[in-house]
Amino acid sequence: MINRLIEGIQKTGAPVVVGLDPMLSYIPGFILREAYSEFGETLEGAAEAVFRYNKGIVDAISDIVPAVKPQSAMYEQFGVPGVAAFKRTVDYCHEKGLVVIGDVKRGDIGSTSEAYAAGHLGKVQVGSNRLSAFDEDFVTVNPYLGSDGVKPFIKVCKEEKKGLFILVKTSNPSSGEFQDRLTDGRPLYEWVGEKVNEWGSDFMGDGYSYVGAVVGATYPEMGKILRSVMPKSFILVPGYGAQGGKGKDLVHFFNDDGLGAIVNSSRGIIAAWKQEKYASFGEEGYALAARKAAEEMILDIHQALESRNS
Amino acid sequence: MINRLIEGIQKTGAPVVVGLDPMLSYIPGFILREAYSEFGETLEGAAEAVFRYNKGIVDAISDIVPAVKPQSAMYEQFGVPGVAAFKRTVDYCHEKGLVVIGDVKRGDIGSTSEAYAAGHLGKVQVGSNRLSAFDEDFVTVNPYLGSDGVKPFIKVCKEEKKGLFILVKTSNPSSGEFQDRLTDGRPLYEWVGEKVNEWGSDFMGDGYSYVGAVVGATYPEMGKILRSVMPKSFILVPGYGAQGGKGKDLVHFFNDDGLGAIVNSSRGIIAAWKQEKYASFGEEGYALAARKAAEEMILDIHQALESRNS
Numbered sequence: 001m002i003n004r005l006i007e008g009i010q011k012t013g014a015p016v017v018v019g020l021d022p023m024l025s026y027i028p029g030f031i032l033r034e035a036y037s038e039f040g041e042t043l044e045g046a047a048e049a050v051f052r053y054n055k056g057i058v059d060a061i062s063d064i065v066p067a068v069k070p071q072s073a074m075y076e077q078f079g080v081p082g083v084a085a086f087k088r089t090v091d092y093c094h095e096k097g098l099v100v101i102g103d104v105k106r107g108d109i110g111s112t113s114e115a116y117a118a119g120h121l122g123k124v125q126v127g128s129n130r131l132s133a134f135d136e137d138f139v140t141v142n143p144y145l146g147s148d149g150v151k152p153f154i155k156v157c158k159e160e161k162k163g164l165f166i167l168v169k170t171s172n173p174s175s176g177e178f179q180d181r182l183t184d185g186r187p188l189y190e191w192v193g194e195k196v197n198e199w200g201s202d203f204m205g206d207g208y209s210y211v212g213a214v215v216g217a218t219y220p221e222m223g224k225i226l227r228s229v230m231p232k233s234f235i236l237v238p239g240y241g242a243q244g245g246k247g248k249d250l251v252h253f254f255n256d257d258g259l260g261a262i263v264n265s266s267r268g269i270i271a272a273w274k275q276e277k278y279a280s281f282g283e284e285g286y287a288l289a290a291r292k293a294a295e296e297m298i299l300d301i302h303q304a305l306e307s308r309n310s
Numbered sequence: 311m312i313n314r315l316i317e318g319i320q321k322t323g324a325p326v327v328v329g330l331d332p333m334l335s336y337i338p339g340f341i342l343r344e345a346y347s348e349f350g351e352t353l354e355g356a357a358e359a360v361f362r363y364n365k366g367i368v369d370a371i372s373d374i375v376p377a378v379k380p381q382s383a384m385y386e387q388f389g390v391p392g393v394a395a396f397k398r399t400v401d402y403c404h405e406k407g408l409v410v411i412g413d414v415k416r417g418d419i420g421s422t423s424e425a426y427a428a429g430h431l432g433k434v435q436v437g438s439n440r441l442s443a444f445d446e447d448f449v450t451v452n453p454y455l456g457s458d459g460v461k462p463f464i465k466v467c468k469e470e471k472k473g474l475f476i477l478v479k480t481s482n483p484s485s486g487e488f489q490d491r492l493t494d495g496r497p498l499y500e501w502v503g504e505k506v507n508e509w510g511s512d513f514m515g516d517g518y519s520y521v522g523a524v525v526g527a528t529y530p531e532m533g534k535i536l537r538s539v540m541p542k543s544f545i546l547v548p549g550y551g552a553q554g555g556k557g558k559d560l561v562h563f564f565n566d567d568g569l570g571a572i573v574n575s576s577r578g579i580i581a582a583w584k585q586e587k588y589a590s591f592g593e594e595g596y597a598l599a600a601r602k603a604a605e606e607m608i609l610d611i612h613q614a615l616e617s618r619n620s
Binding site for chain 2: 021023024032036041042043045046071073074076077078079080082083084087105106107108109110112113115116118119120124125126127128129131132133134142143144145146147148149167170171172173174175176177178179181182183188191192195238243
């Protein structure tokens, strides 16, 4: 799957993933009204609106980006119907040929991580059937529990040829509270990065490992160091756009081959129609606004990478 | 809710929570056969079996323990039907008067943690309705992202009078890999414990904070230190029984008032019928075997606390 992700990046020229993190406040009124008129102002109605909104965006961007990243929380907030909309979104994105990174940030003791891994990436045995549950291509994993919380995910990834992005240095303002703590002269996130490198070293695709890392665009200097700590790990970079990261902050996340990183934007793309800059699209044009914002993001990253090389 | 949990502990005399972590291998054949005959060997069939199995156990233990802890992973592995069985379990446990600790170990950047908190503990606004989604009473939270990943949960807890258990020192063998790293002379878990104490200090119930901690029974010496670092935080203690913790390992997790900790057992109770020791119950008696195992666990903890005082 890491090979497929890289092929997708090369084919589209876009090291970009679109975060499908729908809040109801991002969804155009006409979609909400239609969903509520069918299902009421209920969890079912909200979940239906979320799926239709996602579908519009996916239709508009599936030929220019290789991957999407639905954020589990935004679906779980609508309960069981919300989780069903998450699954419909995963399936629809697969129909459209996109790689799906489930941003679930799971992680637990060994036997529990096994169940998460089976549910999100693998298969579960029910009687004589082996069944897929959510069936994402990658998931994000929280490393706080150490190796035996991560290895069950790696085991399932090996069976299914799927991949992981382990949280190393997150994009949020207080990520340093624990992640930056110095131990033996190096911050915790570097030790986590070392482990990511180790976990991935015996699980390689053609050029990169199946075990990637999450490092926030908001911390470019740390990204530079982590790039060298984990040379064979793909880095999923959140925090571009709405969280403050810019193209020029991203160059150090990439290797000299122009690969090694995939940059996420959520709000900045999917809610572009609400920005002054894209107001001319109107609410009916929300998906085209998203496409336009994605194109501009791709260009921004290209320009930053080119000026690095010049 | 922390007051209600404490009342429940005092009323039952049981500082015990039963982990509802169903694996299909724990479920008696007669339940599986019934569920599969109605729903097939499908995710729906597995989820139905899980719910029926849980219901039997809950009926058998709801008068002797104050709380249950369903583990999200065990339901997510069966996809959307599994998550629906999680929600049915939460609701059924509420009908039976039990406090429900959702073992979800979520945690993300601020806006995302807000959505998790709304979905699991709070309410979500859909049109003119404010709706509950999963509606647990407590959830477990992963602290790796720092304060701004935790505070949105605290905000919702304040609105809803609900509570948290933050992962501090987990019960698994490799938990020390990152959690034990020394910074400024103290292991990371102590710094996390300090933060738990701080986060909880302005959010107190009658005697204990709404912000509790998870500390594994498998690390009793660390539990002793963490007890003093977080004197007003309730400690949720996993790792009893099947993971190796015993009553005598637990005494330091309790304060002198006999409160301050609630001990979880999952497999050791819910799959008791599969142990040699409880074989006489047979598979039809699985719920009574669970009750018997819970009674013995309560007695083991009582005896350990009494011998501490003598």
